Amino acid sequence: MLTLHTAGLLVAGRGAGPLRAGAVLVEGDRxxxxxxxxxxxxxxxxxxVRRWPGVLTPGLLVHGAQxxxxxxxxxxxxxxxxxxxTEPVTGAEALAALELTDARRGNSARRATQRLLARGVVAVAGRLTVPAVRTAVARSGLELLPPAVTAGSVSLDPFAGRERVEEAFHGVLQAGAPARFAVFAAADLPELAAVGSTSCVATVIGGRLLHRRR
Incomplete structure (x- = not known):
């Protein structure tokens, strides 16, 4: 099935000029x-046709998956x-006190992937060693990439520690590329930097709509 995603502004990748009333035509997962x-x-x-408010960009990448x-x-x-x-629990001592089973670790990772999708994230970079966590990531649709040196911060927020939002883009929106992108309720990239990744209204991976803000 062909699906045409259109938004007020299309930014196809780093350094790409913005296109008013741009669109991405998706066929299958490409x-x-x-x-x-x-x-x-x-x-x-x-x-x-799916019409979205705001700016449509490549999906985002976060580092520090482990x-x-x-x-x-x-x-x-x-x-x-x-x-x-309600806040995430961190620290070796606090985690040890929870006596987490692999099943609970997997369920926690599933909840984390939902938060990432709600921020326009389509890929995570890092080394995962817990099988249940790897399974949760695979089922979420997120791409798992090898660890890489980055100037950004380890955070669910893909813009954290970055000077420009484009630094979080994963890939380029062009013919033949994987259909993974996000739409944010912002008029342009400067406004997106101001309102942040929680303004995400839709995340598409493999041509599938995996997050839609209600």
Missing amino acids: IAATGPYEELAAARPHAR ELLEGTYYPDDPYETAELG
Whole structure:
């Protein structure tokens, strides 16, 4: 099925000029074309259209997967928050006190991946050693990349520690590339830097809509 995603502004990658009323045409799990919405809609009149507010960009990348997904526990709301609170639990001593099983680690990682998808993240970089956590990441649709040196901070927020939001872009939106991108409720990149990644309204991975803000 062909799906045409369009937004007020399209930024296809680092250094790419913004395109007003741009669009991304998706076929299966790949990008078939990018360009002005009117042109793509005229060329593929039978494509399903999804209209999004704001700016459409490549999906985002976060580093430090092991710290975020194995070295942090995300309480299960509402079942554990009365005892543990709503904030993630970190630190070797605090985690040891929880006596986590592999199943609980996997469920915690699943909750973390949901938070990442809600921020427009499509890939995480790091080395994961807990099988249940690796399974949670694989099932989420997020791409797992090898560890890499980065100037950014280890955070669920892909913009943390970065000078420009473009530094968090993962890949380029072009014909033949994987269909993974995000849409944010911001008029342009400067406004996106101001409102942050929690302004994400949609995240697409492999052509599938994996997050949609309600």
